[in-house]
Each structure stands twice: as structure tokens, then as C-alpha cells.
Amino acid sequence: MAQDYYELLGVRRNASEDEIKKAYRKMAMRYHPDRNNGDKDAEAKFKETSEAYDVLRDPQKRSIYDSYGEAGLRRGGAGAGGFHHFDLSEALSVFMRDFGGFGGLDSIFGAGGRGRADSRQGRGQDVRIRLQISLDEVAKGSNRKVKMRALQRCEVCGGSGAQRGTRPTTCATCGGAGEVRQAAQSFFGQFVSVGPCPRCRGEGTIINDPCDECRGDGRTRQERVVNVEIPAGISENNYLTLRGEGAVGPRGAPPGDLIVVLEVEEDERFERKGDDLVYHLPLSFSEAALGAEVAVPSPYGDFTLKIPAGTQGGTVFTVRGKGLPNLGNGAKGSLHVRTQVWTPAKISGELQELFQRLSKIEGDPPKEAGIGRRFWNKMKETLGA
Ligand SMILES: [Zn+2]
Ligand SMILES: [Zn+2]
CATH class of the missing domain: 2.60.260.20 (Urease metallochaperone UreE, N-terminal domain)
Known part of the structure; x- marks a missing residue:
């Protein structure tokens, strides 16, 4: 059963953004999987608190949650079946996004040296678009086809990034696993961590002969039409998250999300x-x-x-x-x-x-x-x- 987000984080309903952030950080330090040896209860707690934090830190999502609870997020904040409970990789990526740069956590949690990379290895970027809808569409809901330009799979190499007729080869450094073990120092103490392989950047393969079209990235910018289902009752600046409809990741990595911000047109009547x-x-x-x-x-x-x-x-x-x-x-x-x-x-x-x-x-x-x-x-x- 879904638990109240405020209760999960142990904050008052009028808690400030800062209080919410602090409360989550405390929870994450306690329940992070890397500190709990695969304990399932801790992992569940980590997922729940990460989800609660991700909603409450966002003023838009928080106000929908305050008015309508989780049902509101499902209908408006996420829509199109987009809202679901966090899985572990989403929880980790929320944690990484907001706390990843903190005191050496990078090396612990496997994003070492990759900047603000998503913890889901190489995942494509989220794409944000604005969409104007009429009041009649607010009343009845609607289905819109939206043109967008984003990185899509390269058609020449089929997304592999390798020149036609060639194939990526197995990375010798990690033997294709994409991960290497290394000793790391953090404020939790010293321990051995598993991080992405620095040579193949976690992909397990190396491209010797890159595709001319995409220069080995496996993606090119292309126009695409996306079907956006708009639920009835939307207000100005509500948004929909279409999972996996954003830019594709490099060389066959999973795509990001498409975030559609809705603007309601003025109706003279x-x-x-x-x-x-x-x-x-x-x-x-x-x-x-x-x-x-x-x-x-x-x-x-x-x-x-x-x-x-x-x-x-x-x-x-x-x-x-x-x-x-x-x-x-x-x-x-x-x-x-x-x-x-x-x-x-x-x-x-x-x-x-x-x-x-x-x-x-x-x-x-x-x-x-x-x-x-x-x-x-x-x-x-x-x-x-
Ligand atoms: Zn290509
Ligand atoms: Zn490697």
C-alpha cells in the first residue's frame, strides 16, 4: 500500500525544500543498497523515500500530490501510464542527481568521472517540449500527434556505432563485463567498489571503425512524431512524462523520457x-x-x-x-x-x-x-x- 510521502521522509506537511532534502539525505545514507549488503527491506525503503523525495522536491508535483495524492500524479503529473513506483535504478539516479557530487560518492556509486551521468549507464537524455492545448481539450482530454527533433537511432549503422560491415569488439580491459573493481576511499571508509570500465565507459565493447554517419555515437538527430494522450482536467503547467520517448542512448543504450509541459490557451468565452x-x-x-x-x-x-x-x-x-x-x-x-x-x-x-x-x-x-x-x-x- 502506498505510504504518505511526508510520513516516509518524516517531515511536516509544510516542510521547506531544504528540510525535505536534508530528511531524504539522512534516509538515503541509512538505506542505500551499498550500505546494506543487499538487504531487501532497506532497498524497499530506499526506493520509497527516493520516490517521495523526487515528488516533494518539485513544487509542481508536490502541489498535485498535496491536492490529489498519488492518484493526481498518475492522472496529471505523469499521465499516459507514466507514473509508477520507483525501481532501484530510478531511485539510484535520483540520489546520484542531487547528491552525486557530494564528497566522493561518485566513486562509491559508480558514476566516477562521468559528470552528471545517469546511473542507468549511458541512458539517453530527457527531452522537454511545450504543448498548447485548448480549453475544449482540457474538458474532454485529447490525443495529439507532436513533432519533435531528438537523437534517434542512426539508420546507417543500426545504432551500433560501428562502420557498416564491421562490429564492435570486446573490451580487453574488462573482458566485456563493462565493470572493473577498484579500491575507493569515501567518508564511509575504504572499501572495494565496482565501477564502470574506464576504457569502454561501461559498455563492454570498443568500436575500432566508427560509422561515418554518426561518428560512432549510434545516434543522429531526426524528426519524429509522438502520440501524446492528454487526460481531461489538465491545468496550466501540468506535465506528462512519457517514459522512453526522449532521446535514445548512445550505441543502443536505453532512451530518456519525453516531458510534455502543457500550456492552456486563453479561451475568450x-x-x-x-x-x-x-x-x-x-x-x-x-x-x-x-x-x-x-x-x-x-x-x-x-x-x-x-x-x-x-x-x-x-x-x-x-x-x-x-x-x-x-x-x-x-x-x-x-x-x-x-x-x-x-x-x-x-x-x-x-x-x-x-x-x-x-x-x-x-x-x-x-x-x-x-x-x-x-x-x-x-x-x-x-x-x-
Ligand atoms: Zn551510425
Ligand atoms: Zn571495458
Whole structure:
């Protein structure tokens, strides 16, 4: 069963980024696999706390988690089946990413001398793209084909990096294992560590005759079309992680992820308030006074709204279920229709005569103190403002 991320790290719900980072570091020092001789409970704890830390350190993911829990991350933060519990290599790479440069840990945990390399050997880079979506797509969800340029497998050598007709040869230094044992010094004390082979950089093979097209990298920059499934209820700056859809790794190494940051286009018809929408409906004098049936737009198509006789300007009609779906539970919000009595700007001829006649018989507006203010306060309450 999924445990609360805050409890896992032993921090308060309002903990600062710094407190979260410190709490995780403490946990990682205790449960890191290299310190626990393959103990399965420690490994599980390391994976859980790394996952908790990776979510809580990211303000976007943290706010989704705070509002919707893990379900929110599954639906919006990750989407397309992208969210899953961390495996060991992901947990290790989170640890390496944020603490890898710390006091000699590089040599302990096997990324020695490779800078900010991912602990998953040679894994391709994550690619980040921005995608604009309409409010209608927020309402219904959508499926978009997105063109992107990223490193893809070289078509000439099939990704091996070796010249056509030649093959990579086994690395003599490590005998093809990709790893070498070495004594390392760290703040845990001295011990023997297994690190990537420096000659073949952990790949186990050496390319003597590199491919002309990719110069031995096994990749070239190419355009590609990716299918992005956008769940309903997305907000500005939510993002989707498409596992394995980023750049491929060198010479057949696993690909990175594609991170799609979503931008919601301004919709002239509606104001968005969370899952609710506000629509401003202009009414003529006679519609407001006599009542009318008017067409009102919604993200699901137009519908008819009955305006009762004697409707004041500023009245808010709340239509449940015509707002946007909630990212967490799919329940639809409300559409608030706010009326505005529209005064004709040009008055001439017959219209002028009619208004003059009206002015003699309509009587005065109410003089009761505070009546307008009370009316508007009530409407604001309806709008949840
Ligand atoms: Zn090639
Ligand atoms: Zn080697």
C-alpha cells in the first residue's frame, strides 16, 4: 500500500525544500543498497523515500500530490501510464542527481568521472517540449500527434556505432563485463567498489571503425512524431512524462523520457476558476424583464438556459456539471452564467419613442438602503469569489 510521502521522509506537511532534502539525505545514507549488503527491506525503503523525495522536491508535483495524492500524479503529473513506483535504478539516479557530487560518492556509486551521468549507464537524455492545448481539450482530454527533433537511432549503422560491415569488439580491459573493481576511499571508509570500465565507459565493447554517419555515437538527430494522450482536467503547467520517448542512448543504450509541459490557451468565452467556468451573458432589457430562453456555450457544446422574468443584471445562474473535469476524480465542476443587461448604445426613431414611453410608466428603481450591495454579495457567494 502506498505510504504518505511526508510520513516516509518524516517531515511536516509544510516542510521547506531544504528540510525535505536534508530528511531524504539522512534516509538515503541509512538505506542505500551499498550500505546494506543487499538487504531487501532497506532497498524497499530506499526506493520509497527516493520516490517521495523526487515528488516533494518539485513544487509542481508536490502541489498535485498535496491536492490529489498519488492518484493526481498518475492522472496529471505523469499521465499516459507514466507514473509508477520507483525501481532501484530510478531511485539510484535520483540520489546520484542531487547528491552525486557530494564528497566522493561518485566513486562509491559508480558514476566516477562521468559528470552528471545517469546511473542507468549511458541512458539517453530527457527531452522537454511545450504543448498548447485548448480549453475544449482540457474538458474532454485529447490525443495529439507532436513533432519533435531528438537523437534517434542512426539508420546507417543500426545504432551500433560501428562502420557498416564491421562490429564492435570486446573490451580487453574488462573482458566485456563493462565493470572493473577498484579500491575507493569515501567518508564511509575504504572499501572495494565496482565501477564502470574506464576504457569502454561501461559498455563492454570498443568500436575500432566508427560509422561515418554518426561518428560512432549510434545516434543522429531526426524528426519524429509522438502520440501524446492528454487526460481531461489538465491545468496550466501540468506535465506528462512519457517514459522512453526522449532521446535514445548512445550505441543502443536505453532512451530518456519525453516531458510534455502543457500550456492552456486563453479561451475568450470563459474565465476559469479551478474546475469551474464563468460565462458572461449579455441580455437585452426585454429579455431580462420578460424572461427568455437563450443559447449558452459550454466546452461540451451550446445548451439552452431559461432566464426567468425579472432577472437583474449581475444575476449568476450556476449550471452543475458543465464545468471542467477534476484531474483527480473526474467529477465535473460548474458553469456559472453571469448576466449582464446590455444597454443599447444607439437609440433613435421608434426605439427612442418606446423608451420615452417606458420612462413615464416604469416607476423608480428601489431606494431601500444597501439593496444593491446585498444582491451583489449574494452573487459573489454563488461564484465562490
Ligand atoms: Zn551510425
Ligand atoms: Zn571495458
